Amino acid sequence: MxxxxxxxxxxxxxxxxxxxxxxxxxxxxxxxxxxxxxxxxxxxxxxxxxxxxxxxxxxxxxxxxxxxxxxxxxxxxxxxxxxxxxxxxxxxxINMSDELEVAAAVHLTGESAGEKEGGFITQPNREVNIRVKPSDIPDALEVDISKLEIGDTITVGDIRGTVSYEILDEDDFILVSATAPRTQDEIDELDAGTDENAEPEVVGSEDSKEEDKDA
The missing domain is CATH 2.40.240.10 (Ribosomal Protein L25; Chain P)
Structure with missing residues (x-):
């Protein structure tokens, strides 16, 4: 420690x-x-x-x-x-005998089958909420994506039974997906949509003040 x-x-x-x-x-x-x-x-x-x-x-x-x-x-x-x-x-x-609720980082391991086929890996959620004793807090939750094919996803429900602690997120909480690469027609269509009728984006800004949190 x-x-x-x-x-x-x-x-x-x-x-x-x-x-x-x-x-x-x-x-x-x-x-x-x-x-x-x-x-x-x-x-x-x-x-x-x-x-x-x-x-x-x-x-x-x-x-x-x-x-x-x-x-x-x-x-x-x-x-x-x-x-x-x-x-x-x-x-x-903390009391070392009591469980804590903490956020654990999600680390992906392996190369997915979808990547080998030219697909892309997306990771919409990079943390999961878990309940665990302080002495058992993991450095990260490791997710093996080697069998992930194009169109597949891995959710909390898929890995819940592989860890020794409680995951608090719902079963349908998506951790990683393998998506197909865009076709040339899709890329051309996106490029055309970007060029035509493009309007400048006006971004407003306002000053904000953050007070120090203190006891």
Missing amino acids: VKMTAQKRESSNKNSSLTELRSQGNVPGVVYGFKTETTPVTVTEIDLIKTLRESGRNGVIKLEIDGTTKNVVLSDYQMDALKGSFKHVDFLA
């Missing part, structure tokens, strides 16, 4: 103090959950990135706060869209 250190901080909604924290390479956050009072904390962004690389998005982290260690998972986070840095993180303290 990956370890990380956090420091308690004074709860503050002042943007200036939060901006100063971030300018020093820190990320404000909060810890809450199992046998835990809601506690404002800070972690260094370097440690946070390193920890998430090692543990994964859903991995359990041993978080040390002023000498006390708690088992936590990353519950939520906010990113700075321009800088690509963390703005805020939420850590959920």
